[in-house]
Amino acid sequence: MNRRFALMIDPVVADEVRDDYSDTFTTVDAAAPALSVGELSTQRGDGVFESIGVVDGHAQEVVPHLERLAHSARLCDLPVPNAHQWHQAIDSAAEQCGEGEAVIKLILSRGVEHGPTPTAWVTAAPAADFRAVRENGIRVVTLDRGYDLGAAERAPWLLLGAKTLSYAVNMAALREAHRRGADDAIFLSSDGFVLEAPTASLILRFGNRFVTPAPNGGILHGTTQLSMYDHLADRGFEVGYDRIPASDLARADAAWLVSSVRLAAPITAIDDVDVAVDHTLTAELNAYLLSPRD
Known part of the structure; x- marks a missing residue:
């Protein structure tokens, strides 16, 4: 993988069971501005995250990472992430990684100060050589x-x-x-x-x-x-x-x-x-x- 990839997620989804959540996240230009200056993740670090290793396009230990993201969200009084929605976003990001090692980051923040909803996004990028x-x-x-x-x-x-x-x-x-x-x-x-x-x-x-x-x-x-x-x-x-x-x-x-x-x-x-x-x-x-x- 030689480039960065990013998805913005709509963290508010319907409660009914769905097979496809692909319409609840959007591909964005990872090199372009995507967050408001009022975003609390950048102002105060008010959010949670996970880093997932990717090997040859396979995201490792996705379920444990999503479980820990949900645990962190509960501790921080953030909405509990919809596991199926985030899993599909992770799969979409992993498809962009190709051969070699990469890292997918999951971020869920409080959102814009006084805003109605949190902000959520997924990024993928080449991993450092360890x-x-x-x-x-x-x-x-x-x-x-x-x-x-x-x-x-x-x-x-x-x-x-x-x-x-x-x-x-x-x-x-x-x-x-x-x-x-x-x-x-x-x-x-x-x-x-x-x-x-x-x-x-x-x-x-x-x-x-x-x-x-x-x-x-x-x-x-x-x-x-x-x-x-x-x-x-x-x-x-x-x-x-x-x-x-x-x-x-x-x-x-x-x-x-x-x-x-x-x-x-x-x-x-x-x-x-x-x-x-x-x-x-x-x-x-x-x-x-x-x-x-x-």
Whole structure:
């Protein structure tokens, strides 16, 4: 894919069951102006999104992504997306992607300030080339996220479990990681537990058991992590969720950051402490993640 593609979606559709929602979204010029200056997604980040990996025209894990988009919308008091309508829009965008890797973004915002309806759109674009990262790995640092593990339940208005458009903190964390000579970061809660990366899930290996932080405390349930767990379980490994103390990072036999587009990036060092890399297993995991997955 060598160009961008965009669809604007009418988020207000009839309640009756329909087989075809293709008349509820419109192709727009991805390079042309399409949003009002009053759009709250650009003014305040008041909306939610998902990023879907596409391989050779096949959009990966569409249903889990749509389920997470709906979850984020409920947390933000946005209309729950019509899954069939969005699925058709995703299929239409994926058809434009062709061979190779691409990324489809789903965006649902509050819309124009004081406007009657939200704004919704889907974009598709070529993905960055992550082949070197998948093979060579990344160095990470730990950063204090600034809240304890109970903050999400105690203060739901923080929207810690939603994938919102307000990503300034995540991007600031990546810049801080770069200032410290690392490629990425792992967030820690203020009471000393492992959370997630700014744009990825964390998976640790201890012997034959793979573990990721439990999806509470504001941690997003990773779609790629879920798919990777299916593969590992089929291979006979034990997989699970846990409250992971920060001190456990140093004793992991291997570690990965996983996300929909970068896929499985092996961690080579945490806070300048080397981590062993299983190159054979990492190659197997990425081969699986590059295969068609629903």
